[in-house]
Amino acid sequence: MAEFDFIRNVRARTPAAPGVLVGPGDDCAVLARPGGPLLITTDMLTEGVDFLLAECGPQAVGRKAMAVNLSDIAAMAGRPTAAVVGLVLPRTNGEDIAVGVYDGLREVADAFGVPIVGGDTNSWDGGLVVSVTIIGEATGRGAVLRSGAKPGDWLFVTGPLGGSLLGRHLAPTPRIQVALALHASVDLHAMIDISDGLTADLMHILEESGCGAVLQASTIPIHADAIARSKQTGMTPLDHALGDGEDFELAFAVSPTDGARLVRESPVAGLHHIGEFIDAGLWLVDGGVRKAVMPSGWVHDLK
Amino acid sequence: MAEFDFIRNVRARTPAAPGVLVGPGDDCAVLARPGGPLLITTDMLTEGVDFLLAECGPQAVGRKAMAVNLSDIAAMAGRPTAAVVGLVLPRTNGEDIAVGVYDGLREVADAFGVPIVGGDTNSWDGGLVVSVTIIGEATGRGAVLRSGAKPGDWLFVTGPLGGSLLGRHLAPTPRIQVALALHASVDLHAMIDISDGLTADLMHILEESGCGAVLQASTIPIHADAIARSKQTGMTPLDHALGDGEDFELAFAVSPTDGARLVRESPVAGLHHIGEFIDAGLWLVDGGVRKAVMPSGWVHDLK
Numbered sequence: 001m002a003e004f005d006f007i008r009n010v011r012a013r014t015p016a017a018p019g020v021l022v023g024p025g026d027d028c029a030v031l032a033r034p035g036g037p038l039l040i041t042t043d044m045l046t047e048g049v050d051f052l053l054a055e056c057g058p059q060a061v062g063r064k065a066m067a068v069n070l071s072d073i074a075a076m077a078g079r080p081t082a083a084v085v086g087l088v089l090p091r092t093n094g095e096d097i098a099v100g101v102y103d104g105l106r107e108v109a110d111a112f113g114v115p116i117v118g119g120d121t122n123s124w125d126g127g128l129v130v131s132v133t134i135i136g137e138a139t140g141r142g143a144v145l146r147s148g149a150k151p152g153d154w155l156f157v158t159g160p161l162g163g164s165l166l167g168r169h170l171a172p173t174p175r176i177q178v179a180l181a182l183h184a185s186v187d188l189h190a191m192i193d194i195s196d197g198l199t200a201d202l203m204h205i206l207e208e209s210g211c212g213a214v215l216q217a218s219t220i221p222i223h224a225d226a227i228a229r230s231k232q233t234g235m236t237p238l239d240h241a242l243g244d245g246e247d248f249e250l251a252f253a254v255s256p257t258d259g260a261r262l263v264r265e266s267p268v269a270g271l272h273h274i275g276e277f278i279d280a281g282l283w284l285v286d287g288g289v290r291k292a293v294m295p296s297g298w299v300h301d302l303k
Numbered sequence: 304m305a306e307f308d309f310i311r312n313v314r315a316r317t318p319a320a321p322g323v324l325v326g327p328g329d330d331c332a333v334l335a336r337p338g339g340p341l342l343i344t345t346d347m348l349t350e351g352v353d354f355l356l357a358e359c360g361p362q363a364v365g366r367k368a369m370a371v372n373l374s375d376i377a378a379m380a381g382r383p384t385a386a387v388v389g390l391v392l393p394r395t396n397g398e399d400i401a402v403g404v405y406d407g408l409r410e411v412a413d414a415f416g417v418p419i420v421g422g423d424t425n426s427w428d429g430g431l432v433v434s435v436t437i438i439g440e441a442t443g444r445g446a447v448l449r450s451g452a453k454p455g456d457w458l459f460v461t462g463p464l465g466g467s468l469l470g471r472h473l474a475p476t477p478r479i480q481v482a483l484a485l486h487a488s489v490d491l492h493a494m495i496d497i498s499d500g501l502t503a504d505l506m507h508i509l510e511e512s513g514c515g516a517v518l519q520a521s522t523i524p525i526h527a528d529a530i531a532r533s534k535q536t537g538m539t540p541l542d543h544a545l546g547d548g549e550d551f552e553l554a555f556a557v558s559p560t561d562g563a564r565l566v567r568e569s570p571v572a573g574l575h576h577i578g579e580f581i582d583a584g585l586w587l588v589d590g591g592v593r594k595a596v597m598p599s600g601w602v603h604d605l606k
Contacts, residue, residue, distance in 0.1 A: 029421040035336045043423045044389040044432075048428065050425075082343070084345040088347060088432055131345070133343075
């Protein structure tokens with residue numbers, strides 16, 4: 001749900017309403033409810049922007065649509081409860097596309113025990129749009145927001161980054177279990193899922209937390225796809241790891257004490273300690289040189 | 304949320320999952336939560352099908368998108384809690400359109416005290432799509448479903464019907480307050496909002512309740528727009544009242560005792576007693592003649 005920024009830019013934030021603990025600006029909204037905080041997030045995928053239907057087929061679209069929403073629940077260290085789906089179908093082959101998308105949605109939803117409880121289906125002369133809304137709940141330890149990172153905290157990511165456009169972007173694994181395991185073992189100060197790109201999403205944490213960060217280039221896990229992609233683009237693998245989006249790994253902040261324990265005990269596989277939070281700015285230390293980083297989000301280019 | 308039928312037709316219903324009290328097939332899904340049942344509904348509007356952007360402007364699109372979802376909460380006699388919004392914007396004038404749609408969404412949401420707590424914004428080379436998901440809660444008397452009508456019950460509607468395409472379809476008034484007032488004063492056996500058309504939506508109640516109904520033609524309230532529209536189409540005003548969609552009035556079933564009390568005491572303005580539930584079939588008594596009714600839904604024709 002990170003992409004509500006446009007509305008945030010043209011409209012002031014929704015005024016605090018009774019019961020709205022967290023509104024636009026985090027991965028999920030958090031609502032106070034008698035049975036405990038409720039999480040809600042929505043994300044839609046559009047043909048030609050988020051997927052090329054003729055290349056990937058409708059099942060992959062369904063899988064991705066469910067996975068990216070579950071990833072927003074993971075970013076709050078929440079548990080998903082139920083999903084509703086909106087489909088806008090092209091008139092040509094609409095029924096086949098609907099069946100395929102629904103198969104893909106169900107495959108990922110079933111893997112996480114999330115029932116699809118309702119939806120809305122439409123046909124038109126345009127392209128395919130898939131909208132998913134997921135509700136979930138926070139654990140007893142509460143929802144993890146973007147706003148709790150402090151100078152001195154350690155920055156981690158949950159897996160290798162970059163080059164997802166080579167195909168991985170269509171089949172992300174929402175890090176629900178990883179987030180719950182982390183939340184149970186350490187005090188997560190802030191967390192986000194990497195949808196726009198490591199530096200762009202890290203900037204969201206920095207803005208919401210009011211601090212800065214230094215990344216250590218040599219510690220950033222670079223996916224094999226980032227290396228393959230760098231041969232196509234002429235950019236470095238590190239550039240791809242920093243700037244590519246749709247990795248859907250988690251980036252999170254913990255105290256140095258908890259950070260050292262994560263490094264020592266590895267309660268969750270795949271963790272990488274890639275930097276520290278500081279007072280201000282976003283910096284990269286590479287070969288002993290410290291450089292200011294321009295956050296670069298994902299470019300809408302699927303070619 | 305009535306339009307998930309397509310998915311219902313191509314896929315068996317979602318198997319009963321723990322905590323899902325009502326799944327696809329009603330106006331809202333109903334989920335069990337410790338603090339009381341949660342309602343969730345989603346509906347999307349697409350350019351050229353649900354609205355003509357150049358004619359109505361973006362504010363009207365936003366108003367309609369919020370209102371039709373609130374109407375689904377009204378159909379369960381629920382109270383809306385919060386909304387999330389997904390926008391797919393054309394690249395041309397996308398920002399102006401977003402501002403306008405958001406103004407319209409907020410206007411209706413504010414009127415019902417519903418905060419917009421998050422969303423997702425996208426741009427593409429296609430037309431405008433607006434997706435709204437609303438969560439709500441049932442009152443202490445529970446959510447009103449489609450499935451509780453019984454032979455002998457009286458059928459009511461909350462206002463005049465037909466001809467909404469002349470413009471009323473863009474500015475429906477969700478019958479939240481009417482539904483809550485009815486729910487507080489009588490035992491609502493079944494209820495639906497009229498989105499597809501009186502006979503088409505009544506058929507949903509009949510299917511879910513396993514019974515039939517007889518409509519008394521002379522008692523069906525005909526909107527002035529149905530008369531105006533009949534002069535354009537050559538159909539009768541009654542045809543328009545029975546078949547046109549997007550009235551967003553409520554149709555509901557109550558016992559004869561409660562029905563007689565509603566007629567006698569009029570606790571809510573605008574009620575019309577238009578028929579009775581019977582064992583099977585859907586019939587219209589018109590001029591003393593009883594005819595079988597073919598349910599005719601709304602035709603996607605905005606010309």
